[in-house]
Amino acid sequence: MKPENPAAGQPEKTGAPxxxxxxxxxxxxxxxRRLIEAALYASGYPLEPKTLCSITGITSKRLVSExxxxxxxxxxxxxxxxxxxxxxDGRFVMQLKSRYVKKIRRLTLKPLLTEGxxxxxxxxxxxxxxxxxxxxxxxGPQAYQHIARLLEMGLVEREKLGKTSILRTTKIFADxxxxxxxxxxxxxxxxxxxxxxxxxxxxxxTPPMSQAGQKLPAEVKTAPQPA
Amino acid sequence: MKPENPAAGQPEKTGAPxxxxxxxxxxxxxxxRRLIEAALYASGYPLEPKTLCSITGITSKRLVSExxxxxxxxxxxxxxxxxxxxxxDGRFVMQLKSRYVKKIRRLTLKPLLTEGxxxxxxxxxxxxxxxxxxxxxxxGPQAYQHIARLLEMGLVEREKLGKTSILRTTKIFADxxxxxxxxxxxxxxxxxxxxxxxxxxxxxxTPPMSQAGQKLPAEVKTAPQPA
Amino acid sequence: MSSEKKPFWLKPPWQVxxxxxxxxxxRPWDLxxxxxxxxxxxxxxxxxxxxxxxxxxxxxxxxxVLRLQSERxxxxxxxxxxxxxxRIFDYxxxxxxxxxxxxxxxxxxxxxxxxxxxxxxxxxxxALVKVxxxxxxxxxxxxxxxxxxxxxxxxxxTFYDKLxxxxxxxxxxxxxxxxxxxxxxxxxxxxMLIFMASKGLVELYQAEEFxxxxxxxxxxxxxxxxxxxx
Numbered sequence: 001m002k003p004e005n006p007a008a009g010q011p012e013k014t015g016a017p018x019x020x021x022x023x024x025x026x027x028x029x030x031x032x033r034r035l036i037e038a039a040l041y042a043s044g045y046p047l048e049p050k051t052l053c054s055i056t057g058i059t060s061k062r063l064v065s066e067x068x069x070x071x072x073x074x075x076x077x078x079x080x081x082x083x084x085x086x087x088x089d090g091r092f093v094m095q096l097k098s099r100y101v102k103k104i105r106r107l108t109l110k111p112l113l114t115e116g117x118x119x120x121x122x123x124x125x126x127x128x129x130x131x132x133x134x135x136x137x138x139x140g141p142q143a144y145q146h147i148a149r150l151l152e153m154g155l156v157e158r159e160k161l162g163k164t165s166i167l168r169t170t171k172i173f174a175d176x177x178x179x180x181x182x183x184x185x186x187x188x189x190x191x192x193x194x195x196x197x198x199x200x201x202x203x204x205x206t207p208p209m210s211q212a213g214q215k216l217p218a219e220v221k222t223a224p225q226p227a
Numbered sequence: 228m229k230p231e232n233p234a235a236g237q238p239e240k241t242g243a244p245x246x247x248x249x250x251x252x253x254x255x256x257x258x259x260r261r262l263i264e265a266a267l268y269a270s271g272y273p274l275e276p277k278t279l280c281s282i283t284g285i286t287s288k289r290l291v292s293e294x295x296x297x298x299x300x301x302x303x304x305x306x307x308x309x310x311x312x313x314x315x316d317g318r319f320v321m322q323l324k325s326r327y328v329k330k331i332r333r334l335t336l337k338p339l340l341t342e343g344x345x346x347x348x349x350x351x352x353x354x355x356x357x358x359x360x361x362x363x364x365x366x367g368p369q370a371y372q373h374i375a376r377l378l379e380m381g382l383v384e385r386e387k388l389g390k391t392s393i394l395r396t397t398k399i400f401a402d403x404x405x406x407x408x409x410x411x412x413x414x415x416x417x418x419x420x421x422x423x424x425x426x427x428x429x430x431x432x433t434p435p436m437s438q439a440g441q442k443l444p445a446e447v448k449t450a451p452q453p454a
Numbered sequence: 455m456s457s458e459k460k461p462f463w464l465k466p467p468w469q470v471x472x473x474x475x476x477x478x479x480x481r482p483w484d485l486x487x488x489x490x491x492x493x494x495x496x497x498x499x500x501x502x503x504x505x506x507x508x509x510x511x512x513x514x515x516x517x518x519v520l521r522l523q524s525e526r527x528x529x530x531x532x533x534x535x536x537x538x539x540x541r542i543f544d545y546x547x548x549x550x551x552x553x554x555x556x557x558x559x560x561x562x563x564x565x566x567x568x569x570x571x572x573x574x575x576x577x578x579x580x581a582l583v584k585v586x587x588x589x590x591x592x593x594x595x596x597x598x599x600x601x602x603x604x605x606x607x608x609x610x611x612t613f614y615d616k617l618x619x620x621x622x623x624x625x626x627x628x629x630x631x632x633x634x635x636x637x638x639x640x641x642x643x644x645x646m647l648i649f650m651a652s653k654g655l656v657e658l659y660q661a662e663e664f665x666x667x668x669x670x671x672x673x674x675x676x677x678x679x680x681x682x683x684x
Contacts, residue, residue, distance in 0.1 A: 041556065042557075043557070043558075044556055045555065083553075093555065095555045096553055096554040096556075098550075098551040098553045101552065104554070108554065110554075118551065119548075121550060122546065122547045123544075123546050125547075125550065126547045127544070134544075137540055137542030138543070138546060139546070140541075176553060177550065190547070193550065197547075
């Protein structure tokens with residue numbers, strides 16, 4: 001092991017020394033695409049076209065966005081577990097398709113949200129702006145912990161309105177699902193997302209959750225999980 | 228010292244009967260491939276075929292390795308910035324091709340851990356298996372928080388031995404930093420690395436602190452295990 | 455005593471600070487303690503001498519008002535929290551699974567080695583810190599508070615129900631109620647009674663300092679009255 005050589009053990013033997021620390025020169029489109037892919041993979045957060053320009057050395061934001069869009073399309077066509085999403089504001093992000101998240105939970109070094117906080121998040125997103133007391137009333141007292149975690153992660157924000165605490169989702173939340181920042185529009189988008197999961201707003205039929213220990217009626221009222 | 232499996236980290240005997248933890252529904256190969264991709268992406272460190280079996284529900288390590296190899300091949304053909312590499316010991320890892328590593332440095336990359344928890348982790352790694360009380364004695368009371376974080380991330384595990392809590396690093400730690408999973412070997416590796424630097428643990432002048440950003444992410448991505 | 459001969463502090467607006475019976479009737483947030491006290495001090499200075507008795511009383515009253523003010527806030531919060539725990543039915547949509555985004559980190563083995571050297575130096579220097587087990591750091595203050603209030607409310611409720619069931623006569627002496635219990639429990643019961651008294655669930659009577667406390671369940675009394683009426 002040669003820790004002083006960071007590339008040690010990398011099976012790649014391209015022989016091409018990575019000399020370009022300053023990729024200012026215009027690179028070809030294929031290379032730009034790879035650089036964008038590298039940047040999106042490494043960052044773990046949405047990147048602006050401006051940043052992608054600086055990484056690739058391309059000066060046109062439009063061009064860089066086009067290349068990124070092409071990359072996103074190639075991911076979509078390949079149909080793998082990863083996706084590159086262009087957000088409403090023109091930023092790009094690489095992520096795991098959400099249906100795979102549960103399955104890889106134990107492998108990640110990044111602690112992930114469990115089902116409880118995720119449901120609380122769903123509820124806040126659906127009913128926002130919603131008083132904290134209502135969220136707790138529906139989700140049970142453990143919602144206080146969920147809310148604390150969601151606040152910590154920046155997915156939800158709390159605002160004092162007199163004696164009441166009002167909760168709503170943040171831009172970070174909207175970024176994750178590429179939702180509109182307009183609350184009404186977001187609600188419609190969310191309804192669509194929920195429908196895709198087999199849930200219809202206001203529908204009475206709500207088979208009990210399979211998990212044991214679901215004591216709160218609110219918990220029982222949730223729609224079945226997709227397998 | 229916990230009786231470590233001496234074969235841990237060694238190339239797997241593909242002929243050995245695979246004991247899947249919970250025989251899950253066998254997924255089709257395409258879906259298995261996506262699950263492997265998801266797992267490799269999410270972990271960021273090398274995964275054993277055994278782990279990939281448990282993620283995909285496939286019982287044969289040979290089959291799972293074959294699928295992973297197919298996935299690696301598709302990455303190679305695509306020629307992007309990412310690659311999937313099969314290490315000498317049969318583990319698979321997804322990583323950024325080394326020539327792109329330098330180029331994405333300008334992005335704000337987060338450290339795995341801040342300095343405090345990192346110090347606590349390094350101490351545990353060097354002195355393991357080590358009583359928690361000793362770690363706290365050397366590192367101060369804030370070490371309790373560090374330990375909690377390290378446990379949550381799965382880098383460290385705690386075992387009760389009577390009234391004493393014993394700490395040691397996990398396989399994930401070894402895989403992440405490309406160290407042997409055998410604790411004695413790991414210590415020897417750490418000592419050797421110290422010597423290579425001309426340092427004597429805790430005796431000479433502090434080596435210059437590595438600058439954040441100078442650490443190449445590729446280093447995090449593991450190289451093949453030393454034999 | 456004619457009003458002319460009264461010291462200035464027994465006149466409005468300071469008068470309220472020296473009349474405890476009245477103090478308990480005012481709405482605490484109607485009093486501007488800061489203004490009241492600064493004008494009181496100004497008047498006192500003008501008098502040419504300081505009456506420590508009066509100043510002491512003013513100080514005591516101010517602290518009572520401040521306490522009442524904070525209690526009001528607390529009550530309001532409690533009210534909100536209580537409302538929060540009423541079970542509400544609403545349709546809860548299924549959990550939205552957040553997509554996972556990998557983050558390449560810049561921590562490598564070299565970082566481990568660099569910090570390890572420092573740690574081992576500290577170890578060698580015998581810089582062993584004597585450490586007491588510390589509790590994990592408090593989480594979000596509001597959450598902790600919320601949890602505490604919830605627990606407290608639940609305990610209070612259970613305790614009150616038990617009390618109602620176990621003393622049909624509606625009153626009991628504290629010594630009888632808490633006799634034989636561990637010290638910690640006694641303190642807990644005492645605090646709960648104080649809390650219940652402030653909520654008007656019980657009345658507490660103590661003939662003199664350090665004498666036994668008589669606890670009278672208010673609902674019992676009310677029920678008793680209503681039974682008598684019928």
